[in-house]
Amino acid sequence: MSGLRLCLLSVCLLSFVFETQVRKWQVVDGANPELPGRKVEVRYNGRPLAALIYGEGQAKVYLHVYGDDGELLTNSGMTADGKPFGLYPHHRGIFIGWNQIRSELGVDDLWHMKGTQIRLQRLDELRATDESAIIAATITWHSARKDENGSDLLLTEKRKLVVSRPDGKRTQIDATFTLVAERDLTLDGDCHHAGIHFRAANEVAERRKETSYLWEPQLPGDGGRVVSKELKWARLVFPIGKNWYACTILNAPTNPTEELSWRDYGRFGFFFRRTLKKGETLTVSYRFVIERLNGPEQTPEAKENARKIAQSLYDAFAKQFGK
Numbered sequence: 001m002s003g004l005r006l007c008l009l010s011v012c013l014l015s016f017v018f019e020t021q022v023r024k025w026q027v028v029d030g031a032n033p034e035l036p037g038r039k040v041e042v043r044y045n046g047r048p049l050a051a052l053i054y055g056e057g058q059a060k061v062y063l064h065v066y067g068d069d070g071e072l073l074t075n076s077g078m079t080a081d082g083k084p085f086g087l088y089p090h091h092r093g094i095f096i097g098w099n100q101i102r103s104e105l106g107v108d109d110l111w112h113m114k115g116t117q118i119r120l121q122r123l124d125e126l127r128a129t130d131e132s133a134i135i136a137a138t139i140t141w142h143s144a145r146k147d148e149n150g151s152d153l154l155l156t157e158k159r160k161l162v163v164s165r166p167d168g169k170r171t172q173i174d175a176t177f178t179l180v181a182e183r184d185l186t187l188d189g190d191c192h193h194a195g196i197h198f199r200a201a202n203e204v205a206e207r208r209k210e211t212s213y214l215w216e217p218q219l220p221g222d223g224g225r226v227v228s229k230e231l232k233w234a235r236l237v238f239p240i241g242k243n244w245y246a247c248t249i250l251n252a253p254t255n256p257t258e259e260l261s262w263r264d265y266g267r268f269g270f271f272f273r274r275t276l277k278k279g280e281t282l283t284v285s286y287r288f289v290i291e292r293l294n295g296p297e298q299t300p301e302a303k304e305n306a307r308k309i310a311q312s313l314y315d316a317f318a319k320q321f322g323k
Contacts, residue, residue, distance in 0.1 A: 027043075036081075042163045059116070062092040063175075073240055088265075186273065197267055208264040233251060
């Protein structure tokens, strides 16, 4: 074979390898046959890893997460025809909200979504690289009431989600929420009905005796509430079908932090209050790490090993923020 042909063959092989790596990740916006509205699906090697749910029939924008066998790990709260389904159907996937947002319009509930809306206005970026999938969107938060100018806008949000598989075994979701106040307001409520949370699939509510939690620092968690401004991470272990999974939420050291909230049916997350003046911006960042386990991590040895793993994940995350 001539040198020219060898060179062309090498170029083609390199091009094929590069394209194959990029195509490991796909980000596809389209109709959602499983639920009302639309979804932006993230696929890795052809199988779904996550899906941003939004659009008509959805009161909020949230992220679904899938397991290694393609099973849905998070709660959708409704059926395909839009009817509420399961325990606490307002808990949906990875989501954000406060049950008391105080402004000149009164007090609005953007947790249970009572007359309120969190709407996706546009998809700013959908991109697949050789290492991750990226979703960026502009989202608006709306009151149940309007001001004298006819506006019900409370917040404009920029949400960025980066989905990756850094070691090929765990799904990592880096979530950044940037909130811009459109009027003077206070994000308020309580730890069980506000903040940034993960809610496991409704099946977990039916198997709640099998779930377990760890968190750092190791403080009392009576009533599913941990109070500390030093909260670093929290880890839920839960069953789905015959498989076991863990979701660890890493709390960026730059985030405002007041409390951790957890429930045995698979809903947990971090809570804080904050008052914002019109035009003021608040940015918070979290990393969600989802991994398949060999079992429920019930022994002291298994829990100690899980604690070491979670702390190691947190240390690597915190370095991004100079901590």
